[in-house]
Amino acid sequence: MHNIDKNPNPSNIIKASASSKLLTFAEYKDNTTIEKATVDFVYSVKSMLDTKFILIISPEIERYLEWVSDNRRMHKAQVVRRAVEDTMEKDKEYKDYLKKEYGI
Numbered sequence: 721m722h723n724i725d726k727n728p729n730p731s732n733i734i735k736a737s738a739s740s741k742l743l744t745f746a747e748y749k750d751n752t753t754i755e756k757a758t759v760d761f762v763y764s765v766k767s768m769l770d771t772k773f774i775l776i777i778s779p780e781i782e783r784y785l786e787w788v789s790d791n792r793r794m795h796k797a798q799v800v801r802r803a804v805e806d807t808m809e810k811d812k813e814y815k816d817y818l819k820k821e822y823g824i
Contacts, residue, residue, distance in 0.1 A: 722747045
C-alpha cells in the first residue's frame with residue numbers, strides 16, 4: 721500500500737512492480753480511502769491468482785501429452801494451457817462477453 725499524500729512519487733521498486741504478477745501495490749490518500757483501496761486491492765489480486773483444475777482425459781489425449789512431454793520437453797499443463805489460450809483467442813463470442821462484462 722502506498723500513501724500518495726505522504727509521498728506522491730513511489731519508489732522505482734514500487735513502479736516496477738506494476739508489471740509483475742508476483743508483486744503488486746495499491747495507492748490511497750488518507751484513512752478514509754485506505755479501506756476502499758484495501759478491498760479493491762484484495763479483489764484485484766484474487767483475480768490474478770492461478771486456479772488448480774482437475775481434468776479427466778481420454779487415453780488418446782494422455783498418450784499425446786506423454787509424447788509431447790517426452791519429445792518436446794514441455795509440461796503437459798503447458799500444452800493444455802496453450803490449447804485453451806488458442807481457443808480463447810479465436811472465440812468471438814467470448815471476446816464480446818469480455819467487452820460487455822469487463823470492458824476488456
